[in-house]
Amino acid sequence: MNILTIALRNARKKWVRTLLLLLVFTLGVVSIVSLNFVSRVVGEGLEKKLVSFGANILVSPKSEKLTVSYGGFALGDMLFDVAYLDERDTLGRIDTIALRKNISVIAPKLVVMDRVQGKAVAIVGVRFGQEKLLKGYWTVEQGAIPGEAPVPRAAAVPAAPMPADAGSHPVSVRPALPLSSAKASAPAAHPGNGVLVGSAAASKLGLKPGDAVPLGTSQMIVTGILAPTGSEDDNVLLADLGFVQQAVGRPGKANFVEVAALCSACPIEDIVHQIGAALPGVEIKTLRNIVEQRMYSVLFVKKLILSVSLVILLTGCSMVGISMLSAVNERKKEIGILRSLGFSRRAVFSIFFAEAASIGLLAGLAGYLAGYLVSFRILAVLELGDGAHLAFEPLHLAATALILALLTSLASLVPAWKAAAIEPSEALVTL
Amino acid sequence: MTEATTASAPLGTAPLLEAPILEAVDVTKSFTQDGTPTQALKGVSLSVAPGEFVSIVGRSGSGKSTLLSVLSTLLRPDSGQLSYNGLDLTRATEAEINALRHGDFAVIFQFHYLLPYLTALENTLLPFMRGLRPVSGAQRKRALECLERVGLADKGHRLPGQLSGGEQQRVAIARALVKDARILFADEPTGSLDSATGATVMELLGQIHKDGLSVVMVTHNEQYASLSDRVVRMADGLVAG
Ligand SMILES: Nc1ncnc2c1ncn2[C@@H]1O[C@H](COP(=O)(O)OP(=O)(O)O)[C@@H](O)[C@H]1O
């Protein structure tokens, strides 16, 4: 028995009040802890999904650019001999960096300018598999992505992408792709000479699925039209990189490589640095905008959770504060007795302080443990996969308990101070 | 001596020959309530000799409780002198006051204040629960002895709610005894008790006094007052004689 016995016995006597305070705080901590656990998992998942909104690192060969202006007349930028990247070498080297696991998409590209029906248009060679990961927002309006089955409604009628006028085209290699891939819906057949046309380009050039488009000495067949994306893809023709390389006589070459890196865990600068080291003499740019936008969503979730947590904690602390304040008024006489027995102001203060701190400590411990368990349940219910990677960290448990104890102690400062200020005579003497 | 005129009690054994253990000189105290000041003590002088039993009587509102609070350090006077065993209580530090309240001074009240969530024994041990150091076996033994002394040896485990008014007051007395106080201040200790219970409490106070404790008791009961060494009459914030 010592001074803490007084706080303890009182808490036990007023067990309903004590339990209620504990419950409120524990529930608060449970919400905060599980929100954090879940948000960590969801945040990672979210970022992975956000990758489909574009690359954030651009790898391109160093090229000399000269801005020519003469006598105040701008002649535009002159690009000295366009440089190319070797596709296999570049991809191979990016594969070796230490932070490879943070890279989700590597999309090489070769851009060729050509004239189709007399109109200048860019033909972009891409690896459709990677490109689709990068451009989750793509929807194919008519037909399908080269090498893939058309969207279900079209799949029902295998011949659908070939309208009647298809026969008017001089080259008849076309049935080979759409037909063969129409049956096997999954892992695409080789896209071959298929071409995916941006919406603006399609209307400008009057292209529709099945149309043939010349490229160098070869022919491409339109397999699908993209719905408007609002991006540069609207104005270009997208074909398989290998096919474009062959058709324009640049086998194995690419103009640039777009990389999508997950950077919630590590700074993107590190990834850029590592790619730079693996690819000397190559220019690596961060697409800041995209990085920031992507991080914004993740950070937004974090901020939201932080504010919710703050509100919960503030509510809990005010509850402790108010409840203690009324307890101090109720217990004026007790305080008077203690003071008349020689208890110092500090001793009275610490009785109230200790009571509040232990409520915080207990709520922190119980809340963290319960929150940890609840997180698994939430993740299961939300079907966010197994929470197997929710690591239980004893250090966090201790930190949570300590922080909670600190917060409730802070909340009890004013009531405890008021208690300490009570004079024994005013509390005890009956008039 | 300022109290020369005070009526001597029948049991008195010339207490004034000894130097007073507690002495108040010309003490004043006023309260302000709702903007109007009340002069509760208008210059009261009183001294208590070692082992003396002093009763303070007077009408309600005459300042008895205020005087007792001032004497027992529960209230600081506005002016005047107050000394205990040579220590100037008007200038004492908070720590000195606390030490006094913890040691030599003991106070009991009309409403036998006990902590409702502590047992009779724990309430008796309360003076030893000031800090983090746990109550010792010796202290516990002493508390049990004190409970026995007030006739509650078998009720130490009971909570105040399970005790009668007289029993609660006796626990409060046991709490005063446990710390080996030298002066017991009692503000109407029988005020809320029926006469039979009040009599047993008075009997107890008489025994304690016989054991050498000084007692300063405020009471309404002239009969109880007559048991003391000396009766101090108060009227309107002054000692009437
Ligand atoms: N805390 C206080 N605040 C205001 N007035 C008080 C206070 N304590 C006592 N008084 C006033 O001081 C006077 C003396 O009170 P008190 O000492 O309690 O008298 P008694 O104990 O003799 O009945 C009364 O008029 C009372 O109203």
Ligand SMILES: [Mg+2]
């Ligand atoms: Mg009174």
